[in-house]
Amino acid sequence: MPELPEVETIRRGLKDCILNKKIVQVEVCCEKSFVGVPTEVKGRKVVGLRRRGKALLIDLSDNLTLMVHLRMTGQLIYVGEERFAGGHPNESFVGELPNRQTRVIINFGEAKLFFNDQRKFGFIKVIPTDEVEEDAFIASLGAEPWEMMPEDFYAKLQRHKTAPVKAVLLDQKMIAGLGNIYADEALYDSKIHPERKAGSLSATEARSLLKSACKVMDKSLEAGGSTIQNYVKADGTRGNYLDLFAKVYHKDGSRCERCDCEILKTRVAGRGTHYCPGCQELPEGSDD
């Protein structure tokens, strides 16, 4: 799940747990999940935590950085005096660790950080700190939503004559950090149909969409992304963090709170897509 707000929430939470701590050992349980030499990381101290798009950057002493990308099902679980977990929400947040989804264990001595990832799409990559900007993934990223200039956003949308606007929103080169959840939520918030041709949006619509993207992500950040505290409710039962802010995502079958139409789920650009047919209308004709 981890999209920008989740990764940012992890960055903030993890900072309090691991900043200034020394890595005693790195245990790689799945080769595919760790790019680099584990022993190189040994003995280094965590000196900072940054984020770029959906990538978490853990800066270590002596010019080394761990780039963590959670992709679809990655999660980071810190187990020490306190427990902090974020990423793809499931029972690993609260259960015994390591488990069969554990791919990497970063050992801080008295505490451990577990990188779990069911589908093995995510990874931790070792990069010299001064070369992070040159990493192919980092270098290709578009601007952070809050830093994106509306006119640049509009110009980028204009380049896509036939692609649905939803597909363009998901493109990290276009704008960094949006995934399937926030793409649907942003489109709903600005009342734009996900299948509108990206190039057909007016400058005003583009501006509105960018504003909505920032708004829905701010709201999720406020709610604390998908972390242990909104996964386990006060009464001990399991909650769904989407309930805290989602208006359309996984809401198919329920009523739009703006116009009372039924929220629909379709497939756009190969992805499950949720929208309200009442307030996200597709204009008549072929030039949509």
Added chain:
DNA sequence: CTAGGATCCTGTCAGC
């Protein structure tokens, strides 16, 4: 340059 599809991998759920 853009556009569309397959693909990496594991798990869950619906339907038979």
Added chain:
DNA sequence: TGCTGACAGGATCCTA
């Protein structure tokens, strides 16, 4: 109960 296929919140690689 057991099997099968569809699908899952990401990004890349390939082809056209």
